[in-house]
Amino acid sequence: MRSNALCNRIGDLFEKAEGKVLSMFTTAGYPQLDDTLRVCKALQDAGVEMIELGFPFSDPLADGPTIQRSNERALQNGMSLSVLFEQLQGLRPAIRVPVLLMGYLNPVLQYGPERFCASCAEVGIDGLILPDLPIDEYCERYQSMFADYGLRSVFLITPQTPPERIRRLDGLATGFLYVVSVASVTGSKLAVDDSRKQYFQRIHEMKLSSPTMVGFGIHDRLSFEDSTALLRGGILGSALLQALEKSNDIESDVRAFVHAIRSDS
Amino acid sequence: MNYNVDTRGFFGSFGGAYIPEMLVPNIAELQACYREVIEEAAFQSEFQQLLRDYVGRPTPLYPARRLSEKLGYPLFLKREDLNHTGAHKINNAVGQILLAQRLGKRRIIAETGAGQHGVATATVCALMGIECVVYMGEIDMHRQAPNVQRMQMLGATVRAVTSGSRVLKDAANEAMRDWIANPEDTHYIIGSAVGPHPYPDMVMRFQSVISEEIRWQLPAQTPYTLPHSIIACVGGGSNAIGAFARFLDTPEVALIGVEAAGKGLDSGETAATIARGREGVLHGSRTLVMQTSDGQITEAHSISAGLDYPGVGPQHAHLARTGRARYVSATDEQALAAAHELARLEGIIPALETAHALAYLAQHDAGPDEPVVLCLSGRGDKDMAAYSEHHRKEMSF
Numbered sequence: 165m166r167s168n169a170l171c172n173r174i175g176d177l178f179e180k181a182e183g184k185v186l187s188m189f190t191t192a193g194y195p196q197l198d199d200t201l202r203v204c205k206a207l208q209d210a211g212v213e214m215i216e217l218g219f220p221f222s223d224p225l226a227d228g229p230t231i232q233r234s235n236e237r238a239l240q241n242g243m244s245l246s247v248l249f250e251q252l253q254g255l256r257p258a259i260r261v262p263v264l265l266m267g268y269l270n271p272v273l274q275y276g277p278e279r280f281c282a283s284c285a286e287v288g289i290d291g292l293i294l295p296d297l298p299i300d301e302y303c304e305r306y307q308s309m310f311a312d313y314g315l316r317s318v319f320l321i322t323p324q325t326p327p328e329r330i331r332r333l334d335g336l337a338t339g340f341l342y343v344v345s346v347a348s349v350t351g352s353k354l355a356v357d358d359s360r361k362q363y364f365q366r367i368h369e370m371k372l373s374s375p376t377m378v379g380f381g382i383h384d385r386l387s388f389e390d391s392t393a394l395l396r397g398g399i400l401g402s403a404l405l406q407a408l409e410k411s412n413d414i415e416s417d418v419r420a421f422v423h424a425i426r427s428d429s
Numbered sequence: 430m431n432y433n434v435d436t437r438g439f440f441g442s443f444g445g446a447y448i449p450e451m452l453v454p455n456i457a458e459l460q461a462c463y464r465e466v467i468e469e470a471a472f473q474s475e476f477q478q479l480l481r482d483y484v485g486r487p488t489p490l491y492p493a494r495r496l497s498e499k500l501g502y503p504l505f506l507k508r509e510d511l512n513h514t515g516a517h518k519i520n521n522a523v524g525q526i527l528l529a530q531r532l533g534k535r536r537i538i539a540e541t542g543a544g545q546h547g548v549a550t551a552t553v554c555a556l557m558g559i560e561c562v563v564y565m566g567e568i569d570m571h572r573q574a575p576n577v578q579r580m581q582m583l584g585a586t587v588r589a590v591t592s593g594s595r596v597l598k599d600a601a602n603e604a605m606r607d608w609i610a611n612p613e614d615t616h617y618i619i620g621s622a623v624g625p626h627p628y629p630d631m632v633m634r635f636q637s638v639i640s641e642e643i644r645w646q647l648p649a650q651t652p653y654t655l656p657h658s659i660i661a662c663v664g665g666g667s668n669a670i671g672a673f674a675r676f677l678d679t680p681e682v683a684l685i686g687v688e689a690a691g692k693g694l695d696s697g698e699t700a701a702t703i704a705r706g707r708e709g710v711l712h713g714s715r716t717l718v719m720q721t722s723d724g725q726i727t728e729a730h731s732i733s734a735g736l737d738y739p740g741v742g743p744q745h746a747h748l749a750r751t752g753r754a755r756y757v758s759a760t761d762e763q764a765l766a767a768a769h770e771l772a773r774l775e776g777i778i779p780a781l782e783t784a785h786a787l788a789y790l791a792q793h794d795a796g797p798d799e800p801v802v803l804c805l806s807g808r809g810d811k812d813m814a815a816y817s818e819h820h821r822k823e824m825s826f
Contacts (some may be wrong), residue, residue, distance in 0.1 A: 165462065168818070195460055213461070221724075221725065222593070222725040222727075223593065223598065223599075223711065223712075223726050224602075225449075225602045225605040225606060225610060225712070226449040227449060227603075227604070227606075228606070229592070232592055232593075236593075238604075239725060244723035244725075245723060246722075246723070254564060268710075269447060269710050270709045270711070270718070270720070270724040270726070271723055271724035271725070272724070273708075273709055273710060273724060274707075274709065274722065274723060274724030275723075275724065294448040295450060296447045296449050296710065296713070297447070298445060298446060298447060298448075300437070303444075319450070320449065320451070321451035322450055322451050322454075322612075324453075325450065325453070325454065325614050329453075329613075330659045338770040342452065344451060345614045347451065347609065347610055347611070347613075348609065348610045349606045349609050350557055351452075390816060402572045
């Protein structure tokens with residue numbers, strides 16, 4: 165299981181990808197309980213290069229209405245970390261792209277942090293995004309555990325994050341930095357205005373050692389291209405979930421959604 | 430034993446700031462300055478002046494003669510219900526609005542359950558001429574309708590929360606989301622001793638005026654020097670921590686928190702978090718939380734909207750774990766009966782939240798020379814619909 169540590173799909177991706185990296189977030193167990201791998205496969209087949217798989221939480225306080233609804237629905241469907249790890253037994257080798265788990269800390273605490281990392285490594289998860297895990301606690305209790313199980317860490321930065329903290333997070337991240345594009349919960353649809361361009365410029369000029377992936381507010385081709393112009397790639401979540409919410413045919417709807425963002429895929 | 434917050438924002442193993450990066454700058458700003466600002470002479474003088482002239486402090490420590498006779502021990506009621514706006518919540522709201530002004534914030538947000546904190550926040554915002562948005566669960570807006578009207582009359586915008594279980598916990602989620610979207614000009618006035626550090630400690634400091642006054646009123650007005658015990662209801666736990674604060678390091682004073690058992694501790698419909706919760710993270714702090722084995726937060730149940738919360742302040746979790754305070758519970762029915770009893774014996778209609786503390790008194794063990802202080806945290810006008818319905822049911826038997 166620790167062979168994960170030797171070669172990591174996230175590192176390989178950023179090393180090899182030539183254009184902007186396209187990543188997508190989806191909620192595990194959504195729209196139906198057993199759709200988790202089906203959606204991942206459809207995303208991979210449509211050309212998505214990295215997947216963030218959200219495990220649902222009852223109180224997602226950094227998320228807007230779309231992801232809140234997907235969390236509620238997934239929980240109603242019966243999703244839990246135990247069910248998810250069972251489903252993910254079939255993740256590899258069918259899914260070749262890097263897959264990260266993303267979610268709130270409380271379910272991880274109840275599952276047991278070490279057991280959680282072990283389960284991630286066992287099914288071939290490449291990295292973790294736990295936005296409400298405090299940095300000091302990460303350094304004290306999680307950093308070496310993540311490393312032992314070959315899991316890459318991802319940290320968020322926002323337009324309000326001071327430069328010295330960005331440097332610290334850059335030093336700690338082993339996967340990438342998640343550049344939150346705007347002060348907002350997930351799912352806002354904002355144009356890339358001058359203040360966001362200046363923010364991306366500022367991040368670009370810091371010449372950070374971690375790859376920078378921008379997320380929050382990307383919902384179409386224009387916002388993807390504008391947001392990623394100076395950064396390594398971009399992440400879409402709410403817009404995809406909205407497409408899935410109405411979907412009768414996951415494969416073709418995911419393909420259409422991804423191609424509308426980037427037709428060369 | 431240290432019962433107060435440490436330099437890292439923890440009470441023992443509880444507390445901390447478990448927040449997404451979007452909230453880190455706001456919280457870091459507060460962490461960096463709150464103690465310094467609160468301790469400034471100019472701040473304290475303005476705070477004390479407002480508590481006296483606007484809120485109406487000190488509140489009386491009233492010897493409840495008829496209830497004492499019935500109970501067999503001397504009972505004193507700390508009359509927080511006589512504060513302006515009718516509950517202890519205003520103490521914290523006044524403190525935080527002064528802090529917000531010093532931070533240059535131009536907009537205030539708050540969550541509310543029973544509406545008492547929302548009313549207190551709307552009140553201080555009107556006083557200072559600051560915009561105010563209050564998030565309130567749709568279900569609570571219905572069961573505490575008079576408070577919705579009060580907030581609106583005071584100029585606040587009340588936003589109905591339709592997500593999740595549509596009560597206090599969900600209102601707190603929505604307020605956090607608002608704060609994420611408005612990180613620079615907005616201050617979030619949390620109403621209870623919950624949330625990320627420094628909120629639990631800050632709210633305790635503003636509410637500790639309750640125990641400060643008990644500490645001098647009891648020897649000044651009665652033959653006793655110290656209370657035998659102090660009793661208060663606990664949802665998030667702000668009135669209780671305020672009533673306990675100055676006695677934490679006086680071990681001869683017993684501290685008792687009364688949680689809302691709802692329909693019973695084992696009914697599956699309860700809000701008694703210390704009795705039924707496990708360690709977890711909710712609303713930015715590590716504390717006791719009612720949750721499933723998968724770590725999903727469960728819905729609390731209490732007839733009292735102010736106690737209807739699946740978490741509890743981290744300092745209470747610490748006081749429970751160390752044994753410094755003892756936590757008991759009272760059901761919906763017991764609370765309703767206790768409210769009627771206080772009305773008939775003392776001519777005081779208490780809030781439903783407070784009624785839970787009153788419901789415990791009959792089981793409390795104290796002798797005829799052992800003075801007991803109960804924090805009468807709020808008045809019951811807002812709960813008249815529930816009281817009338819209960820009264821009708823009792824009469825129909």
